[in-house]
Amino acid sequence: MAHGTAAVAKVDSPRSPYVRRKTTRGNYELYSWVFMRASGVVLLVLIFGHLFVNLMVGDGVHAIDFGFVAGKWSNPMWQVWDLLMLWLAMIHGTNGVRTIINDYATRDLTRGILKGLLLLAFTVVVVLGTLVIFTFDPCPPDAPAELLASFCTA
Amino acid sequence: MTATLEAAAPSPAGEIPSFTVTLRIRRFNPEVSEEATWEDFTVEAHGTDRILDALHKIKWDEDGSLTFRRSCAHGVCGSDAMRINGRNRLACKTLLKDVNPDKPITVEPIKGLPVVKDLVVDMEPFFASYREIMPFLITSGNEPSKERYQSPEDRAKFDDTTKCILCAACTSSCPVFWTDGQYFGPAAIVNAHRFIFDSRDEGGSQRLEILNDKEGVWRCRTTFNCTEACPRGIEVTKAIQEVKRAMITRAF
Numbered sequence: 001m002a003h004g005t006a007a008v009a010k011v012d013s014p015r016s017p018y019v020r021r022k023t024t025r026g027n028y029e030l031y032s033w034v035f036m037r038a039s040g041v042v043l044l045v046l047i048f049g050h051l052f053v054n055l056m057v058g059d060g061v062h063a064i065d066f067g068f069v070a071g072k073w074s075n076p077m078w079q080v081w082d083l084l085m086l087w088l089a090m091i092h093g094t095n096g097v098r099t100i101i102n103d104y105a106t107r108d109l110t111r112g113i114l115k116g117l118l119l120l121a122f123t124v125v126v127v128l129g130t131l132v133i134f135t136f137d138p139c140p141p142d143a144p145a146e147l148l149a150s151f152c153t154a
Numbered sequence: 155m156t157a158t159l160e161a162a163a164p165s166p167a168g169e170i171p172s173f174t175v176t177l178r179i180r181r182f183n184p185e186v187s188e189e190a191t192w193e194d195f196t197v198e199a200h201g202t203d204r205i206l207d208a209l210h211k212i213k214w215d216e217d218g219s220l221t222f223r224r225s226c227a228h229g230v231c232g233s234d235a236m237r238i239n240g241r242n243r244l245a246c247k248t249l250l251k252d253v254n255p256d257k258p259i260t261v262e263p264i265k266g267l268p269v270v271k272d273l274v275v276d277m278e279p280f281f282a283s284y285r286e287i288m289p290f291l292i293t294s295g296n297e298p299s300k301e302r303y304q305s306p307e308d309r310a311k312f313d314d315t316t317k318c319i320l321c322a323a324c325t326s327s328c329p330v331f332w333t334d335g336q337y338f339g340p341a342a343i344v345n346a347h348r349f350i351f352d353s354r355d356e357g358g359s360q361r362l363e364i365l366n367d368k369e370g371v372w373r374c375r376t377t378f379n380c381t382e383a384c385p386r387g388i389e390v391t392k393a394i395q396e397v398k399r400a401m402i403t404r405a406f
Binding site: 021023024025026027028029030032033034102103104105106 | 329330333334336363364366367368369370372373375398401402405406
C-alpha cells in the first residue's frame with residue numbers, strides 16, 4: 001500500500017462557472033443545416049459537370065485557353081452554371097467555416113474577429129466573381145487574333 | 155462418515171487473484187492551490203474490484219481528503235461519472251482489469267463542467283439545461299379518470315431514452331460542449347426526446363421550439379462521443395438525429 005505523492009505534471013486550471021447566456025431560438029440554424037445538405041448535392045452535379053466539360057470533352061485539358069473560357073461565357077447557360085457554382089460554393093464553404101469557428105473559438109472576441117474576416121473574404125470573392133462573369137469581354141480589342149474565340153473575328 | 159471438516163484447510167481454489175494497481179488521480183483543492191495536479195496512489199486490488207473500490211481504498215485507508223461522488227455504487231444513481239483513462243465512464247461499472255491495470259490508470263473529473271474539488275464537478279449548468287427542456291409530462295384538458303393508455307409500439311419509440319440516469323457522461327464527452335458550455339448537450343436532448351416521442355405528451359412542439367436554438371440540436375456534429383460514453387448504452391446520437399428530423403418535418 002505504497003503512497004506516492006509526486007505531482008506528475010501540471011494540468012490546466014479548472015473552468016470558471018458559467019450559465020447559458022441567452023436563448024437564441026429561431027429557424028436560422030435549421031435552414032442553414034438543410035441548406036448545407038441541399039447545396040452539397042447540387043454542387044456535386046455542378047462541379048463534376050464543370051470538370052467533365054473542361055477536362056474530358058474534346059481536346060480535354062489542352063483546349064483550355066482564353067478563347068475557351070471566352071467561348072463558354074458568351075453562352076448564358078454557362079454564365080448561369082458558373083454563377084450558381086460560385087454562389088453555392090461560397091455560401092456552403094463560408095457557412096461550414098462559420099460552424100467551425102463557432103465550435104473552436106472559445107472567446108467571443110476571437111469568434112467575432114474570425115467571423116469578420118470570413119465575411120470580408122466571402123464578400124470580396126463573391127462580388128469579384130459575379131462581376132467577372134457578367135462584365136467579361138470575350139473579344140477585347142487589339143488582342144492577337146489567335147488567342148481569341150473563333151466568333152470574334154467573324 | 156468421519157467428521158474431518160474442521161481439519162480441512164481453506165482451499166485456495168476459490169480465491170480471487172489480487173494485484174497492485176496505480177491510480178493517477180487529478181487532484182484539485184481551491185483552498186490549497188489554484189492549480190490542479192496529478193497524484194499517484196498504489197493499492198492492492200482484487201480481480202473483481204472496480205475503480206470505485208480502489209477509490210474507496212484510497213479514501214478510507216490512505217488519504218481521507220480524496221473527494222468524489224458516489225451514492226448507490228451500482229450504476230443506477232449516476233453520481234460517479236468520471237474520466238477514466240481518457241474516457242467517460244461510471245467508476246462503479248468499470249472493472250480495474252478492463253482498463254489495463256499494468257499501467258497507471260488516470261482518473262479525472264468529467265470535462266467541461268467547473269471542478270469543485272478533486273473529482274467533484276458543479277453539475278448545475280448540466281441540470282440547468284435539463285430543466286430548460288421541461289422534463290415532465292405536459293397534457294391539456296381534464297384529469298383523466300383512468301390511466302393514459304399507450305400501445306407497446308408507441309412505448310417502443312422512446313424506450314431507449316427512458317434509460318438515462320443523468321450522470322453527465324455524454325454531455326461532458328462532447329467536444330462542442332467543451333468549447334464554451336453553451337450547447338444544451340446530449341443529455342438534455344435525450345430527455346427531451348423521451349417526452350417528444352411519448353404519445354401521451356402534448357408538449358412536443360414546445361420542446362422542439364426550445365431545442366431549435368442556436369445552442370440546441372443544430373450544434374451536434376455527430377461525433378458519437380456521447381453514444382460511446384453512455385454507461386446505459388443509450389444510442390444518444392441517434393436520438394439527437396431523431397429530434398432533428400422531427401424539427402425538419404415540422405418546418406417543411
